[in-house]
Amino acid sequence: MSLAKRDEMLHVIDILTSRYLRGKVRAVKLSMIALLTGGHILLEDIPGLGKTTLALALSGVLGMSFGRLQCTSDLLPSDITGLSIFNREQGTFTFLRGPIFNNLLLVDEINRAMPKTQSAMLEAMEERRVTVEGVTYPLPAPFLVIATQNPVEQVGTYPLPESQMDRFLIRAGIGYPPDEIEKAIIKGGSIRDEIQNLTPLVQIEDILEARAAVKEKIYLSDKIVDYIFTIVAATRNHPFILSGISTRGGINMAEAAKAHAYLEGRDFVIPEDVKAVAVPVGAHRLIVTPENEALDKEDLFQAVLKNIDIPIV
Amino acid sequence: MVRIKTVLDILAGLISLIGVAPLFVYLDRLPQIAFAVALVAAIFQERKGLRPLRGMLPTVVSIVLFLFYAVRISRENILDPAINILVILLAIRLLGERIPRNYLQVFALALFALSASSLYNLSPVFLLYLLALLLCIAASLVLLTFFTVDSRLALSRKGMKRLVTVAVAMPAAALPLILLFFVIMPRPQFPLWDFLAPAAEKQTGLSEKIEPGSSSLVREVKTAVLRAQSRKLPRQDLYWRGTVLNTPERNAWIRTKLDEGDYVRSDGAGLVEQTIFPELNAGKYLIILDSPVKISGIRSSQSSDLVFTRRSHTGRVRYDTVSSLNGTIRVSGGINRAFYLKLPDRISARVQALGEKIAARGKNDRERLDALEAYFSSARYRYTSRDLPRSGDPIDEFLFVGKAGHCEFFASSFLILLRTAGVPARLVGGYYGGEYNEMAGYYLVTEDMAHVWVEVYLEGVGWVRRDPSALAVDFAGAGEAGADDIIARMRKVSDSLSYYWNIAVITYDLDKQLRIFNSANNAMRNLSLPVGKWWLLTLMFALAALVAVFPVAAGRWGQSPEQRLLRSFYRKIAKKFPAVTRSAATGLMELAERIDQPAVQEFAEIFCGSVYRDRRPSAREMARLRELLKSIDNLS
Numbered sequence: 048m049s050l051a052k053r054d055e056m057l058h059v060i061d062i063l064t065s066r067y068l069r070g071k072v073r074a075v076k077l078s079m080i081a082l083l084t085g086g087h088i089l090l091e092d093i094p095g096l097g098k099t100t101l102a103l104a105l106s107g108v109l110g111m112s113f114g115r116l117q118c119t120s121d122l123l124p125s126d127i128t129g130l131s132i133f134n135r136e137q138g139t140f141t142f143l144r145g146p147i148f149n150n151l152l153l154v155d156e157i158n159r160a161m162p163k164t165q166s167a168m169l170e171a172m173e174e175r176r177v178t179v180e181g182v183t184y185p186l187p188a189p190f191l192v193i194a195t196q197n198p199v200e201q202v203g204t205y206p207l208p209e210s211q212m213d214r215f216l217i218r219a220g221i222g223y224p225p226d227e228i229e230k231a232i233i234k235g236g237s238i239r240d241e242i243q244n245l246t247p248l249v250q251i252e253d254i255l256e257a258r259a260a261v262k263e264k265i266y267l268s269d270k271i272v273d274y275i276f277t278i279v280a281a282t283r284n285h286p287f288i289l290s291g292i293s294t295r296g297g298i299n300m301a302e303a304a305k306a307h308a309y310l311e312g313r314d315f316v317i318p319e320d321v322k323a324v325a326v327p328v329g330a331h332r333l334i335v336t337p338e339n340e341a342l343d344k345e346d347l348f349q350a351v352l353k354n355i356d357i358p359i360v
Numbered sequence: 361m362v363r364i365k366t367v368l369d370i371l372a373g374l375i376s377l378i379g380v381a382p383l384f385v386y387l388d389r390l391p392q393i394a395f396a397v398a399l400v401a402a403i404f405q406e407r408k409g410l411r412p413l414r415g416m417l418p419t420v421v422s423i424v425l426f427l428f429y430a431v432r433i434s435r436e437n438i439l440d441p442a443i444n445i446l447v448i449l450l451a452i453r454l455l456g457e458r459i460p461r462n463y464l465q466v467f468a469l470a471l472f473a474l475s476a477s478s479l480y481n482l483s484p485v486f487l488l489y490l491l492a493l494l495l496c497i498a499a500s501l502v503l504l505t506f507f508t509v510d511s512r513l514a515l516s517r518k519g520m521k522r523l524v525t526v527a528v529a530m531p532a533a534a535l536p537l538i539l540l541f542f543v544i545m546p547r548p549q550f551p552l553w554d555f556l557a558p559a560a561e562k563q564t565g566l567s568e569k570i571e572p573g574s575s576s577l578v579r580e581v582k583t584a585v586l587r588a589q590s591r592k593l594p595r596q597d598l599y600w601r602g603t604v605l606n607t608p609e610r611n612a613w614i615r616t617k618l619d620e621g622d623y624v625r626s627d628g629a630g631l632v633e634q635t636i637f638p639e640l641n642a643g644k645y646l647i648i649l650d651s652p653v654k655i656s657g658i659r660s661s662q663s664s665d666l667v668f669t670r671r672s673h674t675g676r677v678r679y680d681t682v683s684s685l686n687g688t689i690r691v692s693g694g695i696n697r698a699f700y701l702k703l704p705d706r707i708s709a710r711v712q713a714l715g716e717k718i719a720a721r722g723k724n725d726r727e728r729l730d731a732l733e734a735y736f737s738s739a740r741y742r743y744t745s746r747d748l749p750r751s752g753d754p755i756d757e758f759l760f761v762g763k764a765g766h767c768e769f770f771a772s773s774f775l776i777l778l779r780t781a782g783v784p785a786r787l788v789g790g791y792y793g794g795e796y797n798e799m800a801g802y803y804l805v806t807e808d809m810a811h812v813w814v815e816v817y818l819e820g821v822g823w824v825r826r827d828p829s830a831l832a833v834d835f836a837g838a839g840e841a842g843a844d845d846i847i848a849r850m851r852k853v854s855d856s857l858s859y860y861w862n863i864a865v866i867t868y869d870l871d872k873q874l875r876i877f878n879s880a881n882n883a884m885r886n887l888s889l890p891v892g893k894w895w896l897l898t899l900m901f902a903l904a905a906l907v908a909v910f911p912v913a914a915g916r917w918g919q920s921p922e923q924r925l926l927r928s929f930y931r932k933i934a935k936k937f938p939a940v941t942r943s944a945a946t947g948l949m950e951l952a953e954r955i956d957q958p959a960v961q962e963f964a965e966i967f968c969g970s971v972y973r974d975r976r977p978s979a980r981e982m983a984r985l986r987e988l989l990k991s992i993d994n995l996s
Contacts, residue, residue, distance in 0.1 A: 268972045315972045319947040356944035359971065360923050 050264060050309055052257040055249045056083070057310065059108050062248060067104045067238055069231070070224025071097060076310065077219050077327055078105055078193065082254065083261045083306040086216025086299060087172050087192040089157075089331070096221045098195040102153040103242050109254060110247025111150030111189070118160035120203060124167035128177045142179065147171055150187050150251065154194040158204040168192075169211050189254050209290075209334050216299050217324075218331035257309070265305040266315040270358040274318055275300050278325060281351050282333060287342065290334040300328045318357040325352055361514040364506050365458065367524070369406050371500040372466050373399060376450055378493045379470025382477035382486065383443055391447040398451035405455070413455045422452050443476045460508045467497050484861040494531045502527035570605055570787055570812055571612035572754050572768040585791060586647055587859050588803045589635040592796050597685045599650040599813065599825060600805055602790035604665045608704040611754070613772060613787050617663060618699060630685040637678045637859070644669050647790060647805070649683035650825060656680050665786070689815070690822035700784030700817060707776065708756040715780025725783045725818050729826070732777055736831040739763065741770065743832035767792075767829040771812040774828035784817040788825070800856040922970070922977055925985055929963060932992050957995055963988040 060079055064072045074090065078101065081088040090098045106113035116127060129145030146152060147168075157165065171177050172192050176185045194215070196207070212218070223229060275297055282291030292300075301316075303324035308316045330348040339347075380387075380395055387395075405412060425448050429441040450469040456462050474493055478486055502523065506513055515523065586600075607616040634649060635657075646660055646668035655662070658679040659671040666689060670677070718735065722728035742764040755776060758769040771787055778785040792811035794803035813827040829835055919927075933940065933955065940954050952964035966985055970977040977985065 266973055268974045270974070271972060313969075315969070317947060317949055317968045317972050319949045322947065322950070353943075353945055357947045359926065359948060360920075 050312065050314060051260040052249070052253045053260070053309060053312060055253055056257055059248050060310075063104055063108055067242060067245075068097065068101055070228040071101060071221055074101055074219055074221045075105075077217050077324075078191075079310065080303050080306040080324065081216050082109070082189060082191050083258055083309065084216060084299070084302040085189065085258065086302070087194065087214070089212070089215040089218040090193060090195045090221060091198050091218055092195070092220045092222070093197060093199055096223065098193075098221060099153060099155065100239065100242065101221070102151065102193045103239070104245065105193070106151040107242055107245030108248050109151070110250050111191075111254075112187070113151045113153070114146030114149030115153045115155065116146050117155045118157055118164070120159060120161055120205075122160045122164050124164050125179075127164065127168055128171065128179055131180055140180075142182070142184070144184070147177060148184070148186060150189055150191065152190075152192045154192060156196055157194040158196040158206050160205065162205050162208075165205065165207065165211065169214050173214055189251065189258070209332070212331050213293060213295060215331065216303060217327045219327045261302075261306050261309045264314055265308050267301060267305060268315065271304070271316045271318065271321060272301070274355070274358050275304070275321055277355050278321070278329070278352065281355055282329070282348070285347075285351055287335055287339040287347060288333055289336045292329050292332050296329055296332045300325060303328045322352060362517055362520045363512070363514045364503055365511060366406070367520065368463060368500060368503050368507055369402070369458065371496050371503070372454070372463055373402060375470045375493060375496045375500065376454060376466055376473075378489055378496065379473040380447055380450065382489055383447065383473050383480070386440070386443065386477070386480050387447055388440075388444050391444045391451070394451040395447050398454040402454045412457045413452070414457050418452045418456055422449060439476070439479055443473065446473050446476060458511075460504055463500065463504055463507075467500060471497070484857055487861075491535075495528050498531040499524050499527040502530075568603070569609075569612050569614050570768050570772060570789065572758070572765065572772050583807050584639050584855070584858075585805045585807055585809075586636050586638040587855075588637070588649070588794070588805065589801060590632060590649075590803055591801070592798075593632065593685070595793065596830075597649075597687075598792060598794050598803070599687075599788075599811070599827070600647045600791040600794070600809075601650040601652060601666065601788055602645045602647050603667050603788070604663075604815070605787040605789060605812075606665070606700065608702055610704065610706075613775070615667075618665075618696060632683050632685060634681050634683065635678060636681055646670055646679065648681045650788070650790070651684050651687060651689050652681065653684050654682040687825040688822050691817075695784060695817055697784050697817075700786060701779050701782065703776065703779050706753070707780065708753050710760055711756055711773075711776060712780060714759070715777050718777060719781035725816070728781045728783050729778070729816055729818070732774065732781065733826070733828075733831060736770075736774065736828055741765070741832050743767075743770075743829060743835045767812045770828040770832065771814050774814050774826070778814070778816060786815050786823075788813050788815050792827075795852070797852050797856055797859070799852065800859050802859055804855055804859075920976070921982065922967070922985075925982075925989065926967065929967075929989060929992070932989065933960070936992060936995055957992075959988050959991045959995065963992070 056079060060072075060075055063075050068075055078088055080086075082105075090101070092098060102115075103113070105111075116122070125145070127145050127147050129143050129148065131140040131142045133139075134141045154168065157168070160168070171186065172190075175188070175190055176183050178184070197204075224232065278300070279292045279294075279297045282288055285291065300321065304316045304320040307320040307324050308314070311320065313320075326345050326348050330345040333344050333348060335342060335344065335347065376395075377399065384392060384395075404410065426445055429445045429448075432441045446469060450466065450473065453462055453466050453469060471493065474486075474489055477489075506515075506523075588600075603615055605613040605615050606618075607614050631653060632649060636647065638647065646655060646658065648655060648668060652666050652668070655668055656679065658677055660668045660679075661671050662668050714735075718728055718732050721731040739759075740763065741758075743766065744764045745766050754765075754769065755773045758765045759773050759777075775785050775787055789810075789812050791805045791809040792813070793809045794805045796803055811827075811829070813825060813829065815823040816826050818824050930942070933942070933951065937955050940951070942951055948964040948968055952961045955961075963985060966977065966981050966988075970981060
């Protein structure tokens with residue numbers, strides 16, 4: 048049994064994690080899952096842990112065009128989408144494409160942008176097209192947004208509302224690398240230059256083919272669907288949780304599980320796939336009751352997951 | 361929060377109360393008081409947190425009291441000192457320190473006390489006490505396991521409730537099993553401990569000696585003598601034969617054994633079959649409805665005048681009888697006439713004269729008997745149990761002065777007159793009457809129905825029953841059951857319970873077990889249904905079997921082969937890798953990863969590969985899975 052382009056995808060992950068993004072296996076894998084399912088990823092961590100490096104390395108290796116947005120409070124929607132400029136010579140307006148017209152878009156510190164800009168961004172992410180002055184422009188495929196936000200800094204930020212959070216397939220932290228690896232990284236210094244010169248390992252066509260394989264070749268058993276539904280229902284009935292995982296959350300969980308199964312080399316989903324992606328896919332969608340706001344959503348979701356029997360027969 | 365100790369203390373008090381209560385009336389005064397005081401003191405101790413008894417004192421007291429009662433134990437008197445010791449030890453334990461060992465001792469002593477009570481009294485209430493004790497002790501033992509771990513442990517009200525429920529559920533679940541064992545377990549024919557219990561001192565109405573005039577008042581006690589399972593009979597046939605008194609001894613009549621012609625077994629019409637359940641205090645004579653034909657189901661010896669004596673133990677028994685209702689005992693070979701004509705040494709002249717007058721009135725025994733009966737009827741004697749003649753010659757006084765008395769006067773004077781007139785006769789002691797219990801279909805005979813009548817020997821006929829008391833002017837009401845009011849009816853109901861208890865529990869024996877099995881066997885063998893109905897029966901059996909098997913089947917046999925495989929896989933994993941934890945939320949691959957063994961890994965892969973592709977494993981996969989399972993066995 049062979050899954051189309053799986054070896055190439057694994058090779059990418061291998062190269063990235065062994066050479067450039069050491070200690071970030073989980074983040075890389077999750078990004079890959081987001082890429083394979085056509086979702087977007089929100090990296091939530093303090094600065095300096097390699098969020099941008101991750102995005103750059105990914106775009107370099109995957110042979111995708113790369114755009115970057117540094118969000119500030121005066122960032123306008125048109126700064127993202129682009130705008131029409133009057134061409135004197137031709138006497139017409141020509142549309143200048145903004146950074147969103149790239150395969151990979153890094154949105155740094157998304158919570159610094161105004162809500163208006165945020166929502167324009169997120170709408171484009173969802174619709175995969177941009178409408179400016181009555182003309183609709185499709186976004187390139189594949190289209191992957193890697194947004195980052197700093198959870199610690201609070202001054203001058205507009206935290207993403209939960210409804211917007213739901214649009215990200217995955218929210219993950221990067222975390223500090225293991226001690227030994229961090230020491231090695233400190234010794235080796237910044238690798239930005241090397242990343243600039245990365246040669247693409249796969250082509251866009253390969254990625255699209257892999258996506259199709261995930262979508263069509265991976266079998267999702269009814270048992271797994273039941274399992275996912277049980278998880279979703281459990282979050283809805285949990286006493287600490289005000290609003291559980293939405294149906295979109297459930298769909299995303301199944302898609303992510305499929306991608307995970309693909310990366311594991313299986314053409315069917317097992318409960319472990321669901322478990323592996325459940326927390327990054329589900330935790331950020333939970334709205335906890337006011338009195339339990341101090342709880343970590345990931346821990347809470349993990350606890351919910353622990354009490355759900357896997358379907359085995 | 362409820363402390364385990366509090367509940368345990370309450371239960372311990374309850375248990376000792378249940379254990380001792382049925383025994384209480386049989387105790388000496390000292391243990392009675394000691395137990396009551398100890399129980400109250402134990403409650404106080406617990407409430408006020410007083411220090412329990414400890415150290416040497418209780419031990420010394422126990423030993424002293426033990427010795428005190430131990431020296432009173434003798435071959436005839438084992439039980440009384442033993443139960444007193446038992447209860448005193450229990451009382452001391454109640455006051456003692458609350459440690460698991462003492463709790464257990466309280467439970468054991470209470471259990472002993474309850475079982476000791478069964479040596480005194482075998483009543484249905486015992487069953488209730490036993491069940492209550494069983495429940496309490498089972499609950500306490502469960503609590504005790506908690507108490508042993510931490511004596512200050514407290515549980516929430518809900519948790520405690522659940523704990524007690526579970527603890528009580530265990531003996532409750534065992535109950536059907538107990539009942540089953542009751543039916544199938546072999547048991548001795550008589551209570552094992554019976555020889556310990558002293559022979560019941562009885563104040564029975566049936567005495568060895570008939571002596572009219574010995575007391576002026578007859579106490580009427582309504583304690584049961586026997587219960588006889590029988591169809592309803594006319595009242596004039598209800599003469600329950602006990603003993604025969606044939607020899608005068610001063611003013612009294614006693615029984616002398618003699619050999620004479622065999623009686624002839626009656627047969628033909630008028631036979632009644634009964635099953636008789638005598639009470640414990642029924643004495644050595646086996647009571648049987650007159651006239652006896654056959655007695656079975658008990659070891660007994662039979663004398664020629666049809667008195668049956670039990671030969672073995674004195675425990676609770678039952679026996680089956682056959683009686684004929686014609687009131688006559690035929691004799692082959694004649695009787696010792698001289699023996700049955702013996703008179704007391706002293707007979708008053710008036711009695712002598714009356715006897716001779718009667719003799720003169722008839723040419724043969726039958727005519728003389730008729731003449732005497734006619735005389736009795738005409739003399740208008742009254743039947744009474746009060747103000748009885750008590751002079752030096754009560755017979756004379758009864759016949760000619762007071763003209764009132766009870767059956768003993770009637771029967772003995774009738775007998776004396778008969779013998780004076782030269783008619784051989786004897787006294788028969790037994791009971792007359794009986795309360796018929798329609799609900800359960802049996803006669804209850806009580807002590808106050810004790811009666812004496814006369815048997816007259818008529819040549820060519822045999823011994824004929826004659827009841828002179830029946831000739832009294834007011835005899836009709838005597839021995840009649842009281843009014844059928846509510847209380848009487850309630851007494852009947854409670855007596856039925858006693859009766860069923862005797863039948864079902866006390867006299868239940870091997871014989872009965874075999875009979876049940878035999879009858880079940882026969883019923884099966886002789887089962888004949890209309891041809892068309894056979895399939896119906898088969899269907900019903902199949903259904904019953906299905907219902908019985910279903911829960912098991914659903915749990916095990918309903919599983920697919922791969923499910924069974926998975927179960928055995930889990931079992932083996934748990935055995936081989938005890939360090940690897942697994943819950944219902946652990947996936948198979950996850951488990952395999954934790955164990956990190958190629959065989960386990962492959963098993964998980966193949967298994968998941970079929971399960972999560974929604975298909976059954978192929979034959980090859982199954983074979984491989986089995987192989988892998990075996991190889992897991994060999995892993996180190």
